[in-house]
Amino acid sequence: MKQTITNDGVGKWVTRQYDVEKAAGTLQYTDDLRFGPELLHAKAARSTIAHGEIVSIDVSEAMKVPGVVKVILGDQFVHRFGLYLHDRTPLAVGKVRYVGEPIALVVAETEEAAEEGALKVKAKYKELTPIFDPVKEATDNSILVHPELESYEHVPFIVPQPGTNLANWFRIRRGDVEKAFEESEYVVEEAVNCPQIAHGFLEPHCCICKEDPATGYLTIWTAAQSVFATREIIAAGLGYPLNKIRVIAPPIGGGFGGKAGMTIEALCLAGAMDPDVKGRPVKLHISREEVMLTSWVRQGYVARIKMGIDKDGKILGMKNTFYFDTGVSAEYGANPVRSAGYTSTGCYYVPNVWTDSYAVYTNKPFGGAYRGFGLPELMGVMETIIDIAAHKIGMDPVEFRLKNILEPGLKTCTGMPMHNHALPKIIEKVVDKVGIQKKEEPRRPGWKRGKGLALAIKAPAKPADASSSAIVKVLGDGTVEILAATMDMGQGTYTSFAQMASEELGIPVKKIRCIYPDTNSHPYDWQTVASRSCWAMGMAVKRAAADAREQIISLYAQYWQVPPESIVIEHGIVKCRSAGKAEPLDERIQNGFKMPDGYYHGGPIIGTGSFVPPDVIYPDNETGQSPKSVVHFTVGAVGIDVEVDPATGCVEVNRVSSGYDVGKAISPMNVRGQIEGGTVQGISAGLMEGMYYDEKGRLLTPDFTDYKIATIKDIPEEIDSFWEETPEELSPYGNRGVGEHSMISPAPAIGNALFNALGVRIHTYPFSRERVYKAVQMSKTGEEDLWDYPYVQEQNYKKAKKEWF
Amino acid sequence: MPKQPINVVLNGKPVTLEVEPRTTLLRALREFGVTSVKRGCEEGECGTCTVLLDGKLQKSCMVLAVEAEGRKVVTSEGLLGPDGELHPVQKAFVEEGAIQCGFCTPGMVLAAVDLLNRHPDPTDEQIKEGLSGNLCRCTGYVSIIRAVHKAAAMLKERR
Ligand code: FES
Ligand code: FES
Numbered sequence: 001m002k003q004t005i006t007n008d009g010v011g012k013w014v015t016r017q018y019d020v021e022k023a024a025g026t027l028q029y030t031d032d033l034r035f036g037p038e039l040l041h042a043k044a045a046r047s048t049i050a051h052g053e054i055v056s057i058d059v060s061e062a063m064k065v066p067g068v069v070k071v072i073l074g075d076q077f078v079h080r081f082g083l084y085l086h087d088r089t090p091l092a093v094g095k096v097r098y099v100g101e102p103i104a105l106v107v108a109e110t111e112e113a114a115e116e117g118a119l120k121v122k123a124k125y126k127e128l129t130p131i132f133d134p135v136k137e138a139t140d141n142s143i144l145v146h147p148e149l150e151s152y153e154h155v156p157f158i159v160p161q162p163g164t165n166l167a168n169w170f171r172i173r174r175g176d177v178e179k180a181f182e183e184s185e186y187v188v189e190e191a192v193n194c195p196q197i198a199h200g201f202l203e204p205h206c207c208i209c210k211e212d213p214a215t216g217y218l219t220i221w222t223a224a225q226s227v228f229a230t231r232e233i234i235a236a237g238l239g240y241p242l243n244k245i246r247v248i249a250p251p252i253g254g255g256f257g258g259k260a261g262m263t264i265e266a267l268c269l270a271g272a273m274d275p276d277v278k279g280r281p282v283k284l285h286i287s288r289e290e291v292m293l294t295s296w297v298r299q300g301y302v303a304r305i306k307m308g309i310d311k312d313g314k315i316l317g318m319k320n321t322f323y324f325d326t327g328v329s330a331e332y333g334a335n336p337v338r339s340a341g342y343t344s345t346g347c348y349y350v351p352n353v354w355t356d357s358y359a360v361y362t363n364k365p366f367g368g369a370y371r372g373f374g375l376p377e378l379m380g381v382m383e384t385i386i387d388i389a390a391h392k393i394g395m396d397p398v399e400f401r402l403k404n405i406l407e408p409g410l411k412t413c414t415g416m417p418m419h420n421h422a423l424p425k426i427i428e429k430v431v432d433k434v435g436i437q438k439k440e441e442p443r444r445p446g447w448k449r450g451k452g453l454a455l456a457i458k459a460p461a462k463p464a465d466a467s468s469s470a471i472v473k474v475l476g477d478g479t480v481e482i483l484a485a486t487m488d489m490g491q492g493t494y495t496s497f498a499q500m501a502s503e504e505l506g507i508p509v510k511k512i513r514c515i516y517p518d519t520n521s522h523p524y525d526w527q528t529v530a531s532r533s534c535w536a537m538g539m540a541v542k543r544a545a546a547d548a549r550e551q552i553i554s555l556y557a558q559y560w561q562v563p564p565e566s567i568v569i570e571h572g573i574v575k576c577r578s579a580g581k582a583e584p585l586d587e588r589i590q591n592g593f594k595m596p597d598g599y600y601h602g603g604p605i606i607g608t609g610s611f612v613p614p615d616v617i618y619p620d621n622e623t624g625q626s627p628k629s630v631v632h633f634t635v636g637a638v639g640i641d642v643e644v645d646p647a648t649g650c651v652e653v654n655r656v657s658s659g660y661d662v663g664k665a666i667s668p669m670n671v672r673g674q675i676e677g678g679t680v681q682g683i684s685a686g687l688m689e690g691m692y693y694d695e696k697g698r699l700l701t702p703d704f705t706d707y708k709i710a711t712i713k714d715i716p717e718e719i720d721s722f723w724e725e726t727p728e729e730l731s732p733y734g735n736r737g738v739g740e741h742s743m744i745s746p747a748p749a750i751g752n753a754l755f756n757a758l759g760v761r762i763h764t765y766p767f768s769r770e771r772v773y774k775a776v777q778m779s780k781t782g783e784e785d786l787w788d789y790p791y792v793q794e795q796n797y798k799k800a801k802k803e804w805f
Numbered sequence: 806m807p808k809q810p811i812n813v814v815l816n817g818k819p820v821t822l823e824v825e826p827r828t829t830l831l832r833a834l835r836e837f838g839v840t841s842v843k844r845g846c847e848e849g850e851c852g853t854c855t856v857l858l859d860g861k862l863q864k865s866c867m868v869l870a871v872e873a874e875g876r877k878v879v880t881s882e883g884l885l886g887p888d889g890e891l892h893p894v895q896k897a898f899v900e901e902g903a904i905q906c907g908f909c910t911p912g913m914v915l916a917a918v919d920l921l922n923r924h925p926d927p928t929d930e931q932i933k934e935g936l937s938g939n940l941c942r943c944t945g946y947v948s949i950i951r952a953v954h955k956a957a958a959m960l961k962e963r964r
Contacts, residue, residue, distance in 0.1 A: 015899055022907025023895035023914060025841025025881030032840035112806075112827070200942045202845040202853050202908040253843070253908025254942050288846035490905030490943045669902040673944060677905060680945030704850035704940065712936045712946040719947050 003553060004506030005570040010499050010733050013668050014509050017494040018251065030206040030223045030250045035281045039208070040069060042271040042284040043114035045104040045121035046294065047096035050130035050363040050697030051145075054094055054103065054123060061120040062106055067113030070276045071121065072105045077270040081237035082331030083229065083261040085154040085167060087146055088366070090266035096125065097145055097328045098363050099697050100293035107271045107282060130363035130697050134325040135302050137165045138360045145328060145361035155463070157618050158334045167330030168359040170341035172320075172413050172624035175352030177308070180317025184308030188389040191304040192381040193789065194765035195690035196297040196325060199370055200709040203253020204291045205264045209272035210281040218245045218269070223252045225259045225487045226527035227517040233262040234269070248518045255489040256681075257369030258296045260529045261332045289702045296368030297691060299333055299359075300325035303381040308352075313395050315404045317352035320344045324377070326359040326367040333367030334359045336374030339461035342414050342619050342629050343375060346382040347401070347423060347455045349410040355624065363697050369529060371678065371743040375458040376685070380765060383454035383748035388761060397752070398431055398453060406457075414619050414629040422724035423455070423635045426659040433657040433720055434639035443654060447643040448776075450757025454749035455637050456660070456741050459630035460530035464616035468533075469523035470540040472501055472548045472607040478572050478585030480507055480548075484541050485517040485525035486533040491739045492670030493533045497541045499667055500732060504545035505552075506569030507585070523608070531634065531737025534666055536611055538732040543609025552589065555602045559593045613730075632728055634736045636660030638679070638745040640716075642753045649773030651687055651754070653716035656746065663728040663736040671738055675721035678742025684710035686747030690766050764788040811874045815839065816883030824870040830856070830863075833870035834880065841881040841911040845940070852939030855912030856880050862919045862938070881911030884918065893963065894918050897956035898949070905943030913939045917953050926957055 008014045021027040045062070059071040074091035081088050092101045106117035131137045131145065141164050146152070150162035158168050181187050207222035218240070224230045227247040235242050252259055268284035271277055286294070301324050308317040322340055326333040341357035359367075370376075390400035406412065408420045431437060434451055442449040470484040482501055488494040494514035502509045515521070525537055549569065557564040562576045569575070575582045592602035619626040641655040658679050665671040688708045692700045701707035721742075727734030747765060755761050760775040761784060775786050806825040813820060815837075824833045831854040834842050842865050845853035849867040856865045857879035865878075884892035891899065894917045904910050913936065920927060920935030927935065932953045941949065 016902065016904065018907070019899040019904045020891065022904050022910050023881070023891055023898050024885055024889075025911035025914075027907060028840060029843070029908065031844065032835075034838070112825070200940075201906070202851055202940060202942055203843070203906070204845070252906065253845075254906040256942070285844075288848060288850070490907065492905070673902050673905060673948060676945040676947045677943050678945075680947070681942065703848060704846060705848075709940060709942060710945075711940060712933045712949070715946050719945065 001565065003568050004504060004549065005568060006502045006506050006508060008499060008509040009503030010666050011664065011668065012499065014495065014499060016492050016669065017488065017498055017514055027251055029203055029253055030221055031285055033208065033221055033250065035208065038280050040107050040109065040277065040280050040282045041111040041114040042105050042107050042268060042282050043118040044102035044267060045106060045118040047092060047099055047101040047103050049096060049125055049127055050099050051128040052096055052125035053128065054092060054096060055126055056124045057104055058122040059104060061122065062117040065113055065117040065120060067109040068106055068117040069109065070107045070274055071117065072107065072270050072274050074103065079237045079266065080152070081233055081262060081266050083233055084158045084334050085160060085331050086152050087167070088329045088331050090270050098365055099699065100365060102267055105267060105271050107277055132362050132364060132693065132697060134300065134323040134360035134362060137362060138323055138358050141165065145363060157338065159621055165361040166358050167326055167361055168334035168337050170338045170357040170624065171622065172341060172344060172353050172355035173622065174413065174415065174625065177317040177319050177352045177354040180352040181308040184316050185311040186309045186393050187306065188309065188385065188392050189304065189306040190385045190388050191302065192384050192763050193302040194300060194377065194380055195692065196300040196364065196367065197685055197689045198292055198297055198691060198707055199256045199258035201254030201256055201258055204286050204288055205259070205295060206285040207265050207268050208281050208283045209265065209268045211273050211278040213279040216244060220245065220247045220265055222247065222249060222265050223259055224249045224263065225252065225255045225489060225529060226261065227485055227519050228524055229527045230262050230265055231519050234265060237266060246520045249487055249516060251516055252487060252489045255487065256371040257373065257529060260369045260527060263295055288704070292702045292707060293699050294365055296332065296370065297327065297365055298370035299336065299367030299377065301377045305381060305385045307385065307389050309389060309393055313393060313400055313403050315348060315350050318345055318350045320355040322357040324359050324367065325362055325364065327362055327364040329366035330359045330361065332369055335461060336369065340374035340378040342624060343378060343457060343459065345413040346379060347406050347457045347635060348404040349406045350413065353413045355413065364693065371681065371740045372458065373461050373530065373740065376682070376744045376747065379454065379456060379744050380748050383745060384751050387752045387755065396437065398427065398436060401455060402427065413624070415625040416627060416629050419632055420726050421635050422661045422726045423637070426637045426661060426724055429659055429722065430637045430639035430657045434641050434655055436639050442643050444643055447645050448757040449643045450753040450755070451639065451641050452749045452752030452756055453637065453639050454745035454752060456744040457633050457635045458741055458744060459633045460532040460737060462526065462530050462532060464618055465612055466526035466532070466536065467610065467612035468525045468537040468540040469610040470537060470544040471523055472541065472544040474548050474552065474585065474589050474605040476587040476590030478507065478511060478589065480505065480512040482512065482514045482541060483522045484514060484537050485522040486537045487517060487528040488514065491674060492667055495670055496534050496538065496666040500538060500541050501545040504542060505549050507572045511572060531739040531741065534735055535731055535737055538735065539611035540609040542732040543611065544607040547609060548605050548607025551605050551607065555593055558595055558601065561596060632736055634660055634662065634738055634741050636741055638749040640746065640749040640753050642750060642757065644754065644757050644772060644776065646776045649769035649776060651767060651772055653683060655718040656683070656716045657720040658742055659722045659724065660738050660741050661726050662723045662738045663731060664725050664734040665723055666733060666735050671723060672721055674739050675742045676719055679719060679721065679746055680710055680715050682743045682746030683716065683750065684714065686750045686765065687767055760784055760786055762786045811871055813873050814877045816879055822870055826871060828870045829866050830868045830870045830873050831865040834865060839880050839882065843908055843911065845908065852912045852916065853909055855915045855939060857915055857919065862916055881914050884914065893959040894921065894956040897952040897959060901948050901952035901955055903944060903948040903952035909939060909941040913941060913949060917956060920953065921957055921960060925961065927953065
């Protein structure tokens with residue numbers, strides 16, 4: 001029998017933790033912490049060329065700026081860092097590999113002096129030819145971004161190819177695709193490309209580092225998603241023991257993957273650990289332009305899918321080739337490449353599969369984690385080509401999808417059987433809500449209207465043994481503190497954890513608080529990424545809260561001399577109806593109970609819980625096969641109704657409907673928030689976002705003027721978000737992740753809607769006005785396919801395209 | 806560079822800020838300890854640094870501190886009641902789930918206050934116009950629009 005009663009447990013609409021201080025403006029983010037006059041400020045001087053050997057760096061003028069304390073160069077801090085592949089140094093050593101790479105760190109008494117000093121650092125380079133085109137550089141090895149690739153350490157599930165620009169090569173080999181194509185009635189082969197895009201979180205990266213000069217202990221305050229991963233990466237890079245590094249993460253102003261792993265901390269440490277600086281805290285806050293130029297981006301990609309389909313519309317075989325533009329570093333970006341690879345048949349059952357997913361180094365900012373982690377990329381291609389294929393074989397795209405859907409029990413491309421899900425029901429709802437199969441008159445006179453559908457799927461992408469642990473402390477007045485090192489960066493996890501603890505403890509949510517992460521106080525958690533926290537950390541929180549509850553109940557059972565089963569905790573009051581007892585949780589929970597035997601028992605209640613997924617097996621590096629490659633998948637669908645202004649190429653979204661099978665909505669307010677926010681982020685990416693470079697690799701979109709993200713004026717007229725709840729077997733409450741999923745499919749859904757409106761297939765993201773305008777013009781001449789190449793090396797691409805087809 | 810004192814009325818209280826001629830109002834406020842004004846871009850694009858300057862919306866990264874001499878500055882903390890209770894706009898943001906990471910929120914709240922001063926009963930279009938200078942990357946704005954409507958209703962009740 002359940003022994004707790006609460007009004008705001010799992011599944012209830014409750015307001016969110018920390019929103020009061022966020023609304024008031026009193027919540028302190030990293031940049032808001034104050035360190036007094038001891039604080040020094042750092043600013044990086046950055047490379048102005050994309051590829052070259054450093055001949056000399058002159059810091060003499062920078063040192064003359066009043067207030068400048070020290071200028072640190074790469075050869076004074078040679079450490080290689082990386083999550084999956086150690087290919088990154090915080091400061092360029094000997095060579096620069098992209099425009100914006102830090103070449104020197106100026107440390108000064110004020111931020112202004114550091115900024116001034118950085119402008120005065122002068123470098124001379126011997127220029128090398130830069131490379132930008134992932135398709136070309138995947139096979140042409142005449143110029144290498146990392147000739148030293150062989151010497152870099154990496155985890156076993158990442159497969160770099162030394163002597164090439166391939167930082168990772170993920171493969172699926174199942175069945176016989178060539179035979180499947182021969183037996184097919186139709187073979188469809190198409191490609192799609194997309195430039196790099198930026199996270200656009202509003203809080204720029206910021207950190208403060210300090211070394212204790214006596215012991216070497218490091219303290220790092222940082223806007224990071226994952227304190228423990230940051231600590232591990234730094235410890236490995238420096239050769240430090242873990243317990244000599246303390247990482248504290250204040251609230252962060254949005255992450256979306258862009259603050260996962262390690263970002264600017266090592267660069268800041270180059271200042272804080274300098275012999276002339278150490279002992280004083282050093283702060284590194286990077287400007288918006290630097291964020292755009294030199295932090296993670298979502299990788300650009302060029303992807304091709306060949307599909308063999310039988311006469312009834314069943315997909316028999318699929319051959320996928322994905323080139324991801326990982327930029328200068330793949331330390332994190334190697335893994336979305338893998339994530340796209342092991343989900344490379346999307347939401348469909350395909351018996352014969354051949355996939356090559358490559359991470360290709362180029363002289364551009366580095367690719368990393370971004371909401372969706374390889375799946376917006378994959379589904380950006382898949383859902384486009386599925387739509388093309390349906391039209392080519394003369395079948396309704398909805399019917400074609402349903403015919404090939406990955407039903408429970410069927411095997412994913414890695415050979416793992418699919419679990420239960422409500423995808424067909426979600427599709428049906430979306431199709432109905434948006435009227436996908438109905439042609440409607442445009443709302444705006446003279447405009448063209450179209451509807452499109454795209455499906456979504458994603459598993460948490462992480463090491464097989466990514467673990468979590470939590471501590472639940474019941475305090476001496478019946479309030480609760482949860483130590484779970486998940487970062488609530490806005491997604492609302494702390495509210496979910498509080499609701500879980502409320503469910504398990506029978507204590508109202510308003511008495512429960514989650515504490516922001518600190519490696520010194522919190523128990524271990526792998527990372528806040530992959531939409532894994534409510535699931536994996538949720539397991540730990542649930543276990544910890546249940547542990548605390550059992551301790552409380554057994555103490556009261558002894559105290560009242562009643563059977564433990566007769567005790568209930570109701571809204572923070574411990575009750576035993578049969579014995580007529582009811583007492584609020586009070587200081588005895590902390591100080592112990594004087595028991596009938598005359599002795600004190602108990603003491604502070606501390607519940608603990610740990611979790612590691614028990615049964616994930618890495619896909620085989622040669623074939624990609626595994627009986628259980630991932631823990632589970634969250635699936636969903638997006639239907640969209642758009643209108644195009646033929647005069648300008650402007651696209652307006654009339655209506656969007658997005659539904660996901662979340663297993664169980666722990667915190668409905670946050671589930672809705674994640675779906676709404678991700679849908680708009682996905683529409684923004686689909687319609688306007690792309691990072692562009694000139695022929696020398698200089699970023700042309702370094703700010704929100706040139707890199708546009710959706711404003712409030714760019715949102716759809718109607719956003720409908722819903723979810724289904726098919727419970728997950730191994731899960732705290734049946735729940736699965738949903739944070740990233742809403743970002744996956746709005747963009748391809750728009751592409752399909754535009755095809756529906758114009759009869760022209762745009763193969764290049766984003767669907768910017770100029771591109772859509774071009775499509776409108778093409779529709780007049782009967783042309784059907786619009787291709788643009790996102791890179792300046794158009795010529796190379798044209799050649800590559802010829803070789804491809 | 807030498808600093809000079811400037812006098813402003815900050816959230817109702819006269820204060821003196823020590824600033825260099827090149828210091829923006831944003832940096833001056835933050836140095837003074839008012840950290841609800843956030844620096845999301847320092848180039849006038851994001852709105853996280855929004856304040857009310859003499860009752861008008863202003864991106865504080867786009868004015869020099871010396872230009873604020875003798876003027877009234879209101880930040881999000883300045884909207885709180887005497888006992889720290891949230892302003893109806895702030896309250897509506899909390900209740901409608903219009904906050905995620907919260908980095909845009911102080912600026913967004915001020916933009917909403919300014920909008921509701923001008924349009925006590927705003928249409929969706931007016932809300933979109935009024936908040937179009939403030940970016941939010943998290944919420945997709947839908948919940949923010951809900952919150953502004955709710956705040957309008959709450960303020961009407963209070964009047
Ligand atoms: S910081 Fe002022 S507008 Fe962005
Ligand atoms: S809540 Fe994060 S930017 Fe608005």
